[in-house]
Amino acid sequence: MLYHYLINTVVAGLYAATAYKKTKPGAGFYTFLILFLGLWGGVPLIVPAVVGLLWVGSRNIKEEDPHGTLSELFGALVAYPEPTPPEQPRRAGDFSRVPSVGLRIPKKGAKEAPNTYMGATQYNGANLARLASSGGLFIDEKMDGRYINIIVQGQNVGMVSRSGKPSLISNASLIADSLNISAGIYGGEKDIVIIGEVMLRGYERQEANGIITALVSAASSPKRQETMTERYGESYEDLLGRVHVVLWDVIPANLWKTEQPYKMPYRIRREQLKAAINVAQCRSISFVKSYTLNKEICENLENLKIEIGKIYHNILKEGGEGIIIKSQDTYWRNGTTPDMMKVKPVMEVSLVCADHLADIGPNRNNKYTSLEGDISITMGYPKAPGTIVDVRCNGITDTGSLLHPRIIGVRDDITKADSSAKIWEIWKSVTETAEL
16 A cells, blocks of 8 residues: 555656646646645545646646746737848857856745836935945946837847837847847846847937837838838938947846846846857947946045046047946846936936917927926927926026026937926036036
């Protein structure tokens, strides 16, 4: 009798191991428990055992599509049946040199985060002192393009803005580069999100971001593609060829859009990404221009400010927008983090069109305000109420009036204007930047 029971236990364990590999890990344990009780308990437990096996079977069927649950999370994706589009055959690079660190699985029931990006705070001297005391820093060039999350799931590629809106750019080289980078992260076995900004070669920021928005809108509309030549003097295909993405971070897809941080130091994440980009020999993707300040430099705050100032002014001389100061050990998390600070020489804020005031000749006079409405400007810039725009100005008075404001473009990648508190924080940051 004991021999019989031992055989039943082994059979239950083997079946459970199979279920473990085909379904989520918890299913293997439940399979073993069900079979163990069914085979040892005899007829009274046969019915619940059969029901349990049917349940596990249904999980097996569902999990045959490894991207089912992620597709629901990320929305519509573009599927490519071939490993890479024919325009750029996949290169068989040596990915053994790419650092590989195991994924952290999110805790059960991790909440979905309200945003889909990790943003930097405004520069201030006190926070710089805090970051310096924690160790080394990275100084990255601040890009002035359109923020993008590129989601790679197997042979599927999706692109999403910082506000979570689909932002597909149908550039075959960009898609192929994303797939090839994915092959070099975690051995190509994990779904990833690579993070950066979309740029347009040969165009200034304001015009470039407008064209990028048009390319996103035209991706699924042949009619809109046909109008690109008339609007911009170049065809849709030619403008797609100008697209270039600058990356700076990579995270596992199962943590994207959750409130759980990815507890992998940034210095490791960026080395993984840089190595994968180099091996993939990308044509439409590059790593952000970056400088490393080691712990010894950071130990003296005044010397640190001098070194940061040199980098900052050098980037401005080359036509850059500014810099991002980053802790080398920061974890990735959704939302704004004090572990990264942006440094810019000008004041830019995001305001929302509150209402249409009056017609002035061919234009409309619209009111644009902060989130609460207590900081506002009136401009002849005809847009629908609710439209968010970027405004550049020379400062702000004690009474909350923006000095010499000028609208530089529409922001369709964010969902709300800056709060009054954030606008004052931006102004403080601009004044403190003069230290550098």
